[in-house]
Amino acid sequence: MDYRVNPGGCLRGQISVPGDKSISHRVVMLGAIADGVTEAEGLLEGADVLATIAAFQSMGVHMEGPDRGHLRIEGVGLRGLRAPSDIIDCGNSGTAMRLLAGLLAGQEFSCTLTGDASLRRRPMGRVLAPLAQMGAAIEAEDGRAPLHIHGRPLQGIHYDLPVASAQVKSAILLAGLYATGDTCVREPAPTRDHSERMLQGFGQPVRVEGAQRCLRSAGHLRGQSLRVPGDISSAAFFLLGASIAPKSDLLLEGVGINPTRTGIVEILTRMGARIDLLRLREVGGEPVADLRVRYAQLRGIDIPTRLVPLAIDEFPAIFIAAAAAEGVTRIRGAEELRVKESDRIAVMAAGLRTLGIAVEELADGAIIHGGVLGGGEVASHGDHRIAMAFAMAGLVARESVRITDCTNVATSFPNFAELARTAGLDLEVQTS
Structure with missing residues (x-):
């Protein structure tokens, strides 16, 4: 299964992402x-x-x-x-x-x-x-x-x-x-x-x-x-899309904001994103909020290494944010990305180059020069998070973006394509 995303559009409205x-x-x-x-x-x-x-x-x-x-x-x-x-x-x-x-x-x-x-x-x-x-x-x-x-x-x-x-x-x-x-x-x-x-x-x-x-084992559990709160790793793609697509204004309901998971929010905010945490509450022992995100011109930054473990699963989205930002973004201390569902540093770098973005690949990260994304065909290598990240990149690409091998999106976000279309992404699901 492949995705084809046509350029233009924005993300608006109110949605709920799947459970964490x-x-x-x-x-x-x-x-x-x-x-x-x-x-x-x-x-x-x-x-x-x-x-x-x-x-x-x-x-x-x-x-x-x-x-x-x-x-x-x-x-x-x-x-x-x-x-x-x-x-x-x-x-x-x-x-x-x-x-x-x-x-x-x-x-x-x-x-x-x-x-x-x-x-x-x-x-x-x-x-x-x-x-x-x-x-x-x-x-x-x-x-x-x-x-x-x-x-x-x-x-x-x-x-x-x-x-x-x-x-x-x-x-x-x-x-x-x-x-x-x-x-x-x-x-x-x-x-x-x-x-x-x-x-x-x-x-x-x-x-x-x-x-x-x-x-020390108590000998039993009760x-x-x-x-289960909404998954911030799934919300990350919509935080990305609404941040980079002009006229976007999106509300994500009931998202978990565990402080060990909110690196994506802090990183995007440091890049200039407009993300507001509303109706803070606790659900099942986990902090939860509604996240409102609106378009903002992002800027490149040096990502603090202390934030890397707090956003390790969200780096495919962060790579796209860096590509759409003004200036240079430097990612270091992220060697863990090499041993995820794919080598996410290598696969993201290759995909961004296909779309015309200059990327210097490092052993533990990358240096990304923000610019204008072109179109083309990007291989996800069966990695669900890479497929969803490049789908959101299609919002600001000059031409359509085709992402191959997207079947594994079902591992974490079974209704991604449907929800993304509801929010405003021009996405087609194609049989390979």
Whole structure:
């Protein structure tokens, strides 16, 4: 499936983006191993989360839904999972694979995790190393999936993350639920804290001591009812589009503004974007707001490295913002982008060059010279966030932009094309 975006247009009106993917994964995982029933509203029904649901269903957890964002989970308790009858397929989801590796390392059975071709290329060594220190037995050729997990007793560790990663941090903490003693993770820079917040909500204390997160397994979790806020990573594309397209004025309702996730808002604001946070409130332990964004002429900046972990999934949108801005934008400290669903530095740089933008690719980022975007055909390499970013670039391109291999947009934003058209993007979905 490809996208074709015709130039012109603007984004106006009022829309709601799908539920947060990171939170949705964690709701399914913790609800499955909790005692009692968990009821979730606003759950993302994208392919990634559906893969996580299927994984736990294969391990004996009964779930009803998801149906229009509602999911009912009948938790089996920390020790209630059963060995799956087949290999667990995580699809395209790195979050599912890395977090499941931690959660399953301490079970009393063996299993295998695999995924699609893209996921099998992604490195898993950074999560396997600390789990091995805890006593986990996980086999992986060249540190990549498939992961053959042989469940065994675990021991808590104190671990300093070499690179800021919420997925690795979360995998260690989930393994800590099955470990003896304290499990502590220290991160070099703040990363999203959904796991810590949700563990607390399910009744598992997590001690926050500066840059360190510690837990000692309470032996059980409690099912709960909660609502998943809108995903700021999905909202990012509409924040981008409305910022760069003249006459845009768009309201995004009920978006999660967890302070470990709002790097995209701060970066765009530093570039001159007009983003207002309205009706601030709390939903399910997470801060939420309505975001109003209006067109503004953006300017290039040097992005502070401290903001990189707080916007790591939103950098495809930031690359496009930099391309449409006046002046030069410098991105450093973002080497994590090399090991996402694609090498996002290389793929974004190549796509921008196709559209006539000068880009100097760096090992840990890029230098982007803002200018006028032309048209052409851009390869997304099956990366959902790159496909959506270049779709928004079509708003200000001189000619139409065709983005190839967009099927994986369904992993995080199943109704992206429909919602974007509703807001004013001239987007056609084409069968390859």
